[in-house]
Amino acid sequence: MTDALQPERLARAALSRLGEPGDLRMTGLVHDLGAMRVHEHLSGERDLRGVLTDIAARLASLDPVRDLESADRLGIRFVIPGDPEWPAQVDDLTHALPVQERGGMPLGLWVRGPLRIDQHRDAVAIVGSRSATTYGEGVASRLAADLAQHGVTIVSGAAFGIDKAAHRGALGGGGATVAVLACGVDRVYPLAHKALLDHLADHGAVVSELPPGSAPTRARFLARNRLIAALTRGTIVVEAAVRSGALNTANWADRLSRPLMAVPGPVTSAQSAGVHQLVRAGSAQLVTSGADAREILGVAGTHLLVEPRAVQRPRDKLRPRDARVLEAVPVSRPAEVESIARTAGLGLIEVQSALVRLAREEFVVRVPSGWQLGEAARV
Amino acid sequence: MTDALQPERLARAALSRLGEPGDLRMTGLVHDLGAMRVHEHLSGERDLRGVLTDIAARLASLDPVRDLESADRLGIRFVIPGDPEWPAQVDDLTHALPVQERGGMPLGLWVRGPLRIDQHRDAVAIVGSRSATTYGEGVASRLAADLAQHGVTIVSGAAFGIDKAAHRGALGGGGATVAVLACGVDRVYPLAHKALLDHLADHGAVVSELPPGSAPTRARFLARNRLIAALTRGTIVVEAAVRSGALNTANWADRLSRPLMAVPGPVTSAQSAGVHQLVRAGSAQLVTSGADAREILGVAGTHLLVEPRAVQRPRDKLRPRDARVLEAVPVSRPAEVESIARTAGLGLIEVQSALVRLAREEFVVRVPSGWQLGEAARV
Structure with a gap:
């Protein structure tokens, strides 16, 4: 690692x-002073606005050089602002209002997987309930597949339910997919998703700050949600109960003025x-x-939307x-021509x-008491 | 029948x-000249704007006195504007834009059943697909029951599916319910709903123009839909395929500026x-x-009543x-639609x-360089 x-x-x-x-506190200081000055201040054990002394002591025990080296051995890179791979859309977090006292830019993004994370400005987040229904999972998967087929990268978490369905759909659609975690990218959570995360690390990207x-942790899930919203051009919520965490991601999309x-x-479904x-x-x-x-x-x-249209019916072609x-032909019973x-x-x-x-095309049928609607009129 | x-x-x-x-043509003439003058003109076989001569001849064969008498014997009354039972909200049809070349006030309403049709200003229309799903029928029925329990009269057609579920729900909720037909109120269509229509005629109201x-006929269903929207304070669509007739009723609610x-x-459901x-x-x-x-x-x-609210401004009523x-319209200068x-x-x-x-209500004004805020937006 010998870069500028x-x-x-x-x-x-x-x-x-x-x-x-x-x-x-941290994201604000780094924004105002820059990471190196904050690091320098803290290393010098100088107090910074009276809030950071409690953590400054821990700094001594850290060895970022070794940290980056061992990450490298695990195939993990640390992408920071200024890097060619830095996803510029994340910078919008600088100006977004905090949600539940969390916000601001990540210090960097730890990334595992071959996908460059700067090349997905068209990415879409698909998020939703962990305890999704079969319906929700089916819809998430089909949505992700459709978007993937149109070159849209899918971003989600790695949870059960909608997250997993979204990744599966994207992979099925032959598209790129990114999982953003609330833990280190070398960890597997939930354990049942080891195969999924391994697959993403081999073919997509697994990202975490x-x-x-x-x-x-719960708090880390909430912080993670802002990255899912920030990395994407818009967020789709597929299923979410009234207090679902997916609504937190939704909130972030809103704060970032993204659709x-x-x-x-x-x-009748609580999940909707x-x-x-x-x-x-x-x-x-x-x-x-x-x-x-x-x-x-x-x-x-x-x-430029083409409104979804019903199939053309035979009667649409009539003069x-x-x-x-x-x-004018009654729907219930035959009528005479005069009527x-x-x-x-x-x-x-x-x-x-x-x-x-009309009779020639079976829209009407002649019966003893007049005319009545035929087969073609019922379509 | 000896009334003024x-x-x-x-x-x-x-x-x-x-x-x-x-x-x-007819609703326009009656609006402009009054029913009696139109009738008189036609009886005198005088031409009216060249459009009604073809039907004037038929007038001779009609006997409205006998018509009203025989309706009376069937327990059917003919309610017209000016009658105490005339539902004033229907008058809004006078100014509503036509839909598919149909519109205007009905000449009168033929009514069967004990319910006075002028006392349901809070009525709500519940409409939807004939080929509803079990889900749709359940939802329609529960909605109707809830509204009925809160004193809201339910108005619908008499078709299979959502219509029937709405009436059933309203009756189950102990509420008033009205069926508006596209045929005479003495007729039963569909035949399978004889018991329902009889029940409404005994306990609610069955109405038709x-x-x-x-x-x-199909055309009569479309004309009927405007009455369902006009008789009610708002319309709820429960299930409707892309070309469902229920969307025609929805269109009328919109034209009448009703929610x-x-x-x-x-x-995944075509019915939604x-x-x-x-x-x-x-x-x-x-x-x-x-x-x-x-x-x-x-x-x-x-x-809604519990929450103290700021003074209502016109814009508070916007959808x-x-x-x-x-x-999103800038306060300072006009903006293009893209922006x-x-x-x-x-x-x-x-x-x-x-x-x-928004322009229709002067919230915005179109100017050469785009759109700017209008008078109503400044209140």
């Missing part, structure tokens, strides 16, 4: 072991209640398909006069010949 | 046998696709329960999507249609 940013990288690697991710070895999208579900709440509150736009999401995100020129006569003519407000002869034409 | 309105009633009864419901004996609400469902489209287009607000609907409708006794677009869309984080087409709606 080496001193900066060492400072950031060290600091990333000190504070909690998204701790506003926590240094290798760090354990997941927030929500997939509806049955109103939080999603519906987002739509009702006007925070999220309802999406029902990858096409909907691509339109909102303006992916690849698809944003207007015939359509008018057809509309159909009266209803249609057309002449008798005209109606008679329209009926004959 | 008798000549008017006879004229309207006769005219109601002449034209098709919602025929703009078509005189007794009239058969249902349109939509119940989401699985995105039309509903989701309404929400995506910003035409309908998403509701998941009776409480949601009551809040939107401001039905007495809901939690959430429109409010969001309005907030507004970007700021609002919404799709271009969506923003465009919101701007057109």
Whole structure:
């Protein structure tokens, strides 16, 4: 590791072991003074605004050089601002309002996997409930597959439920997919997802602002959520109960002024209640398909929406006069031609010949007591 | 039948046998000249704007006195504007833009059943697919029951699926319920709903603008839908495929500036696709329960009343999507639609249609260089 940013990288690697991710004191200081000056101050055990002395002592025991070397041996790189691989969209976190007293830029991103994380400005986050339903998992997977097929990188966590379904869908769609963790990228959480995480490390990317070895905590999940929103161009919530963590990611997308999208579900499902709440509150736009999401995100020129249309029915092809006569045929029982003519407000002869034409295509059928609707009219 | 309105009633009864419901020529003439003058002109076989001679001849064969008498014997009354039982909210149809060349006030309403139809200003329409799913029927029924328990009258058609589920729910909730038909109120369509219609005729009301004996036609269903929207304070669509007739009713609610609400469902269900489209287009607000609907409708006794609120400004009544677009229009200078869309984080087409709606109420004004805030936005 002999690059121009080496001193900066060492400072950031060290600091990333000190504070909690998204701790506003740390991210604020680094923003104001720069990582190296903060590191220098703390190493000198000088007090900084009276808040950091408690952690300064720990700095002595750290060895960022060894840290970066052992990460390297594990195939993990530490990407920091200024690096060519730094994803510029993450910088937006500098100006986003904190959520639950967390916020600000990550000190750096620890990355495992072949995917360069700076090349996914079109990435989309798909997040949702861990205890998703079969419906939710199916929808998340199909959404991710559709987006992946259109060149959109999928970003999510690595949890059960929607996260996993999203990655699976993206992989199935032959696309790129990124997992952002609330623990070190060398750790496996949940354990059941070892194969998934290994696969992503081999073919996609596993990302965290926590240094290798760090354990997941609730607070770290909340801080992690801002990265999922920041790395992507928009966030889709697939299933979320009323107090789901996915709503925290949604909140971050909102703070970052990125489109927030929500997939509806049955109103009888608790796993959709939080999603519906987002739509009702006007925070999220309802999406029902990858096409909907691509339109909102303006992916690849698809944003001029073609409204979903029902299949053309045979009756759509009728000439207007015939359509008018057809509309005048009672739906319940046969009618005489005079009565159909009266209803249609057309002449008798005209109606008679329209009926004959309509009968030819089975829109109407002649029966002893007049005319009734035929097979084709019921489609 | 010896009331002050008798000549008017006879004229309207006769005219109601002449034209098709919602025929703009007829509703326009009656609006401009009054029913009696139109009837008189036609009886004198004088031409009226060259359009009605074809039906004038038929007038001679009609006997409105006998018509009203025989309706009376069947327990059917003909309620016309000016009657104490006339539901004043229907008058809004006078100014609503036509939908598919149909519109205007009904000539009168043929009513069967003990419920007075003028006493349901709080009524809500619940409409949706005939081929509803078990999910949709369950939701419609529970919604209707909840609203009925809160004193809200339910209005719907008499079709299979959502219509029937809504009536059943309302009856189960001990509430009032009204069926509006696309045929004479003495007829039973569909035949399988004889028991339901009989029950409504005994305990609620069955209403139609078509005189007794009239058969249902497709065109009449479309005209009927405007009455369902006009009789109610808001419309809830429970399930609707992309081209469902329920969307026609939804369209009418919109034209009448009445809240349109939509119940989401699985995105995998074709029966929810039309509903989701309404929400995506910003035409309908998403509701998941009776409480949601009551809040939107401001039905007495809901939690809305508990929360102290700031003085209502015109903009507070905007639908959430429109409010969001309005907030994205710069206060200082005009902006192009693309820039507004970007700021609002919404799709271009969506923003465009919101701007057109907002312009109608002078929240925004179109100027050469884009859109700027209008008078109403400054209040």
